[in-house]
Amino acid sequence: MAGSNNQKSKKSSFFRILIVFLTFVFGLSLILSYLASFISPDKIWIVAFFGISYPFLLLINLLFFLYWLLLRKLYFIIPLLIILIGWIHLRSLIGVHKSMKKVDTTQLIKVISYNVRNFDLYNYKKGWELNFEKRNKIFDLIKKESANIICFQEFCYDATGKFSTLDTLIKFQKAIYFQTEYTNDPKSVNKFGVATFSKYPIIHKGKIIFTPKTNNVCIFSDVIINKDTVRIYNVHFESIKLSKEDIDLAEDLSHINKPEGNKVELKEKSVRLLKRLKNAFIKRAPQARLVANSIDKCKYPIILCGDFNDTPTSYVYHLVSSRLIDSFVESGRGFGQTYIGLLPTFRIDYIFYSNEFKSLAFQTIHNNLSDHYPIISDIKKK
CATH class of the missing domain: 3.60.10.10 (Endonuclease/exonuclease/phosphatase)
Known part of the structure; x- marks a missing residue:
């Protein structure tokens, strides 16, 4: 009985360490996406891939923030601060303005x-x-x-x-x-x-x-x-x-798990x-x-x-x-x-x-x- 409890405790500890590790990894990835604005791809091209991934990295960090917040662990501060650091990028992703009221269109x-x-x-x-x-x-x-x-x-x-x-x-x-x-x-x-x-x-x-x-x-x-x-x-x-093949690959990745899928191709x-x-x-x-x-x-x-x-x-x-x-x-x-x-x-x-x-x-x-x-x-x- 004690051995079973120890095994569960080890699994729980490993899972928590893994989540903490992933919190830092995706937090760092989001920071790199911010840096993509300042680093020329013809100098360091890899950073540009983080930049184009910003919406997805933002979502993942938001999920980590909610996860740690629900557990009432201070780790929630890490994704929260990193998201707030990139506030200017968040504004460029989501518009929050109301509909325009009627104005004089003669000068528009x-x-x-x-x-x-x-x-x-x-x-x-x-x-x-x-x-x-x-x-x-x-x-x-x-x-x-x-x-x-x-x-x-x-x-x-x-x-x-x-x-x-x-x-x-x-x-x-x-x-x-x-x-x-x-x-x-x-x-x-x-x-x-x-x-x-x-x-x-x-x-x-x-x-x-x-x-x-x-x-x-x-x-x-x-x-x-x-x-x-x-x-x-x-x-x-x-x-x-x-090419059409590139678009098919990007838009329909579900065929990856199909038995007939050619993994090499x-x-x-x-x-x-x-x-x-x-x-x-x-x-x-x-x-x-x-x-x-x-x-x-x-x-x-x-x-x-x-x-x-x-x-x-x-x-x-x-x-x-x-x-x-x-x-x-x-x-x-x-x-x-x-x-x-x-x-x-x-x-x-x-x-x-x-x-x-x-x-x-x-x-x-x-x-x-x-x-x-x-x-x-x-x-x-x-």
Whole structure:
């Protein structure tokens, strides 16, 4: 009888030691996720993986906090303090603002940022008819919102006119001022890149080329708003370039436990996915430095839209937004996720602005017209 009690006591002691150990391990992991904002992935890439894991590490630490609190053990202080240290990251994850009251809309600058995935040009599941259907629904959305400034990433233009995008947008949106930059072969019939449409006159256009071989780019348009010059940045940072197999692996991990699952093949696919993430982390760092350098030199008020392909705990986000304000943090609600595909809790699309502005409202439109949700911000000059 005594031996049985001793055995139970040893198991209980081992379990408690294990939980204490895990509390410290995941607490340290959460701290490393905070450091991801300050450490460039092209210097130490491993930290970026902690940064992208922030929402999950936060949840685990919250569970440890509740566990120790229920047991009335002082260990609850460890996860609590670590969570509070990262308060600024928590604010960028969850918006807590109320709905905007009715205001004078005459002075508002309505901004849309939207990665349209080439208007679904390459979705052949139902043939070309589906492509036109998705494209037209995106057009209807843009027309309904009637924004002053629209920034598209993964914008496509068909030079043959069979899959019209540019001309149609100019016509019904009445955004006669626009800037496009295509990153693929200029001789190609289908062109892909970014596009900015404005109801305000564009007096100057510029671009930031990352590298000659990348499909990503940043453009900026100087527009006149109420006699003031405002610079509009539209950026698309390095994509992860996931294949269909990568997405299937990430989104449907349940097949791992199936007897027919090939564990060797699964391991190879997992390693390939991690390599893609690593390479994208590394490539985005110098791209972000180029954009941040341009922002530092800019003498005008700024509005920046973009698909960063990175989260608010990333080096890219921290670097680019150091002089800017995140519209979601200022006026958003909920989790604000903008990506529908791999790990759909991620917010990787943003609208920023400089101190001359304030955001009165932020909205994420949940639809399935792309693998990104469009985001909208109502901005006003202070």
